[in-house]
Amino acid sequence: MAVIPSLIIASIQISSHYLFFKDGKDQTTLSILAVLVWGSYYLAIYTPPGTPPKGYRIDRTVSPQKTWYKYCTKCKQDKPERTHHCKTCKQCVLRMDHHCPWTMNCVGHENMPHFIRFLVWVLVATSYTFWNLSSKLAQYYTNRHLPAYLFNTKDVFLVIATALLSFFVLFTIGILFIRTFFSLTTNETTIENWERERIQTQFYTEKFWIKIRNNYRIIHGKSLPTLTSWKSNYRELKPDSNIPPNFSYDDLIFPYDTNSAFQNLCSALGPVYLWLWPWGRPREDGIHFTNVNEDEDQLNLPWPPDGSNFESQSQEQTVSSWSNQLGETLDDFGVDVSTEPYESSKYI
Numbered sequence: 206m207a208v209i210p211s212l213i214i215a216s217i218q219i220s221s222h223y224l225f226f227k228d229g230k231d232q233t234t235l236s237i238l239a240v241l242v243w244g245s246y247y248l249a250i251y252t253p254p255g256t257p258p259k260g261y262r263i264d265r266t267v268s269p270q271k272t273w274y275k276y277c278t279k280c281k282q283d284k285p286e287r288t289h290h291c292k293t294c295k296q297c298v299l300r301m302d303h304h305c306p307w308t309m310n311c312v313g314h315e316n317m318p319h320f321i322r323f324l325v326w327v328l329v330a331t332s333y334t335f336w337n338l339s340s341k342l343a344q345y346y347t348n349r350h351l352p353a354y355l356f357n358t359k360d361v362f363l364v365i366a367t368a369l370l371s372f373f374v375l376f377t378i379g380i381l382f383i384r385t386f387f388s389l390t391t392n393e394t395t396i397e398n399w400e401r402e403r404i405q406t407q408f409y410t411e412k413f414w415i416k417i418r419n420n421y422r423i424i425h426g427k428s429l430p431t432l433t434s435w436k437s438n439y440r441e442l443k444p445d446s447n448i449p450p451n452f453s454y455d456d457l458i459f460p461y462d463t464n465s466a467f468q469n470l471c472s473a474l475g476p477v478y479l480w481l482w483p484w485g486r487p488r489e490d491g492i493h494f495t496n497v498n499e500d501e502d503q504l505n506l507p508w509p510p511d512g513s514n515f516e517s518q519s520q521e522q523t524v525s526s527w528s529n530q531l532g533e534t535l536d537d538f539g540v541d542v543s544t545e546p547y548e549s550s551k552y553i
């Protein structure tokens with residue numbers, strides 16, 4: 206049960222309704238926002254995130270699937286691209302974003318719009334409450350020299366407590382919303398955003414490029430061609446380095462980014478006129494995605510290009526142990542890390 210978030214939201218709503226009532230203020234907006242918050246919360250909790258069809262098997266007659274594919278050892282079936290296995294939900298989740306403890310549900314392809322709507326309505330409702338309570342506090346401050354019997358101490362305490370609680374919700378949900386929303390503008394899930402950070406920190410290392418060259422050979426059956434950059438690079442490399450001299454992190458293409466923030470948002474949230482509609486959903490199926498940048502994508506490897514494969518023999522940080530600046534590992538997003546590596550008969 207999402208007891209804690211429910212209690213926090215309910216406390217803010219009950220006390221603000223009470224304070225509005227005592228001041229003889231109109232409560233219509235407050236009530237409409239409460240319905241929108243609880244309705245979207247219900248849908249975010251109970252809408253399944255989307256799972257691959259039973260017995261899903263990718264077409265192994267086409268490249269790269271015939272040599273390189275993701276197989277879920279828990280569900281005993283193939284994983285479509287962008288799918289991860291959630292260790293809490295114990296199932297594969299299409300376009301998995303993260304497992305959300307606030308909704309006790311995975312946020313994935315089917316319910317991302319519900320999750321975003323829930324965050325939006327919480328932010329709008331809490332901002333409205335916070336704004337009203339702040340003006341009330343300002344009023345108390347202006348009248349602070351008036352006799353004490355004119356103030357109801359319990360009400361003053363309630364206003365301060367509710368305003369503080371609203372600020373806490375605005376701050377935490379605000380960060381979560383900004384992070385999720387900005388990832389969606391580049392068509393990335395939170396997990397893919399984490400993967401990109403991981404790749405960025407390893408981009409100019411020998412180990413990363415050994416993996417890339419190896420993966421390219423497995424998938425395309427030939428050596429990685431000479432890569433070119435759209436900008437000048439001045440990196441001094443050892444003569445036998447695996448790192449390409451003229452290829453920078455900025456040249457790396459994220460295959461799902463359409464290069465239009467609006468198009469990317471529509472891909473995750475559906476058409477713009479349905480973004481705030483309670484049942485709006487994305488048009489895509491969450492299984493098939495096209496790489497619109499195929500022509501510019503010099504690496505031409507499935508995402509993530511290093512394949513999430515483990516180097517258990519080496520001292521190198523593995524995909525399961527790598528953490529970003531916030532200290533988050535893949536496990537923190539709810540992913541069952543043991544099901545992450547690409548399968549390949551030719552790998553290693």
Ligand SMILES: [Zn+2]
Nearest residue numbers: 277280290297
């Ligand atoms: Zn699975």
Ligand SMILES: [Zn+2]
Nearest residue numbers: 291294304311
């Ligand atoms: Zn989950």
